[in-house]
Amino acid sequence: MSSLYKIESSMLDLLKLLEDENSYAEDGELLPVIKEQFELTEDDFNNKIISYSYIQQKLEDAELAADREIKRVKAIKDKAKANRERLEEATKTAMLRFGITEISGDTRTIKLTTTQVTDVYDIAQLPESFKRTKITVEADKSALRKAMLINGEIIEGAKLVDNYHLKIK
Helix, strand or coil: CCCCHHHHHHHHHHHHHHHHHHHHHHHHHHHCCHHHHHHHHHHHHHHHHHHHHHHHHHHHHHHHHHHHHHHHHHHHHHHHHHHHHHHHHHHHHHHHCCCCEECCCCCCCCEECCCCCCCCCHHHHHHHHHHHCCCCCCCCHHHHHHHHHHHHCCCCCCCCCCCCCCCCC
């Protein structure tokens, strides 16, 4: 079986023959030899593409299986994290309740330390000197599409692009 590249290359060669006037009989019909080559190549090309679609489907199935496995493992991770955080919070609460800041064992020491953070509970009340402003500019793609597609406008910095997608049914 030929590679897709070789099949495509021979298809392009045959298409060049279609443009050559010597490829046609006097009645304007394509010479039978060329017509036969074109049909055989097209069949080979179609069979190759159909074969590729089966491989694509298997790869898509593998992707879906991997996604399911990722979700399963993520659920295990999330559960372990939630349990660890609950245990850490319970330990912290117990140490605070009994006024204990350090516990030493044979293999480890647990310390309750303090850090100080700034909590902004109402940004509107802050003086302007303690505020930062971020400006984000983004394109309104739906408005651009409407202006270009429906209204026929030409807008510098934007263009409509055709994307091609394979659909396998």
